[in-house]
Amino acid sequence: xxxxxxxxxxxxxxxxxxxxxxxxxxxxxxxxxxxxxxxxxxxxxxxxxxxxxxxxxxxxxxxxxxxxxxxxxxxxxxxxxxxx
Numbered sequence: 001x002x003x004x005x006x007x008x009x010x011x012x013x014x015x016x017x018x019x020x021x022x023x024x025x026x027x028x029x030x031x032x033x034x035x036x037x038x039x040x041x042x043x044x045x046x047x048x049x050x051x052x053x054x055x056x057x058x059x060x061x062x063x064x065x066x067x068x069x070x071x072x073x074x075x076x077x078x079x080x081x082x083x084x
Contacts, residue, residue: 005038014038 006025007014010032017025025035 006035007038008032009034009036 003016003018004025005014005016006027008027008030011027011030013027013029015028019025024033026033027035
């Protein structure tokens with residue numbers, strides 16, 4: 001049973017799914033069936049695929065850092081308000 005990577009043409013969500021014979025994959029986000037099977041990045045390694053993976057990881061890290069910064073600012077504001 002192979003694991004395939006897909007991109008939903010409806011919502012753009014990328015996901016992996018274990019496919020058994022006769023299974024029809026479905027997007028876990030929007031439950032759509034208009035999917036494009038992607039070439040696994042682990043099976044193909046080029047400068048371009050490494051850069052794409054790096055850019056995606058950087059974008060995710062940026063979002064996590066932004067969330068941490070917002071939480072820290074809220075904490076400091078609350079702590080400052082309680083002190084006065």
